[in-house]
Amino acid sequence: MTQTEALELFRQAGALLEGHFVLRSGLHSRQYFQCALALQDMPTVERFGQALADQVRAAQPATVIAPALGGLVIGQEVARQLRARFIFTEKEEGKLALRRGFRIAPDERVLVVEDVVTKGGRVQETIDIVRAHKGRVVGVAMLVDRSNGTVDLGVPTYSLLRLKVETFEPDKLPPDLAAQPVVKPGSR
Numbered sequence: 001m002t003q004t005e006a007l008e009l010f011r012q013a014g015a016l017l018e019g020h021f022v023l024r025s026g027l028h029s030r031q032y033f034q035c036a037l038a039l040q041d042m043p044t045v046e047r048f049g050q051a052l053a054d055q056v057r058a059a060q061p062a063t064v065i066a067p068a069l070g071g072l073v074i075g076q077e078v079a080r081q082l083r084a085r086f087i088f089t090e091k092e093e094g095k096l097a098l099r100r101g102f103r104i105a106p107d108e109r110v111l112v113v114e115d116v117v118t119k120g121g122r123v124q125e126t127i128d129i130v131r132a133h134k135g136r137v138v139g140v141a142m143l144v145d146r147s148n149g150t151v152d153l154g155v156p157t158y159s160l161l162r163l164k165v166e167t168f169e170p171d172k173l174p175p176d177l178a179a180q181p182v183v184k185p186g187s188r
Contacts (some may be wrong), residue, residue: 001051006143006160009047013038020180025119027167032145032185035115039073048160049077052113052141056082057156059138061111063087063104065130067096067122074143075113084111089126096125102134112137116144116168117159120151125129127153 010016015037021029021134039045052074061084067068067092079086087104089096104110110130114123117140127137148164149157168177 001047001160005159006048010038010043010161013041013044017185020177020182022170022182022184023118023167024123025167026091026175027118027144028170028177028182029165030135030169031165031182032148033116034185035070035074035143039115045073045077048074048143049081051160052078052143052158053081056111056139056141058154059111060109061107061138063135064113065089065104065126066113067126070115070122071113074115077169078111078141083109089129095152096122096129098129098133104130104135106134109138110135112140114140114142116146117142117151118146118165120147120153121152127155128187 010033015034017032017034018030019030023029043178061082064075064079064082064084066072066088072088075088076086088104089098092099112123112126117123123140130137137155138159140153141158143158143163146163146165149162
């Protein structure tokens with residue numbers, strides 16, 4: 001799948017929003033990828049999952065792990081396409097944790113899958129959890145890399161969309177953006 005094809009699927013689903021948004025990272029942006037809108041359509045989920053699985057197959061992950069909530073749908077589909085086990089992290093007392101009896105074996109090959117990455121905070125938390133359990137992170141796959149490849153997670157990264165989406169610190173908003181009402185569409 002090309003970047004143009006992936007972007008068109010987001011547009012068709014109404015999942016590329018324009019306005020004034022506060023991202024999970026705390027940064028502000030004029031664009032927001034509401035992946036849930038694109039991932040409500042199972043043929044689209046399969047296409048995205050297959051495209052990511054094709055990119056990461058050589059890494060030979062035994063397990064795919066995704067941070068809840070955003071990475072769940074695409075993470076499970078990538079795992080299905082790879083015939084790998086699927087687990088997830090979720091919030092516990094404000095931080096991501098491995099719960100529900102999930103285990104990671106020492107040296108287990110683990111791929112982290114997320115929907116959108118801007119600064120990579122939740123992905124880094126998930127990587128740290130895998131490493132704390134002595135697993136080996138073989139890469140990070142994402143639908144949308146909003147950093148255009150500038151986020152360094154210390155492992156190979158794969159994405160369907162790699163874009164430089166303009167973001168702003170809350171105290172450094174351009175006047176046109178500051179004049180618009182703020183929307184917080186993501187999971188918080």
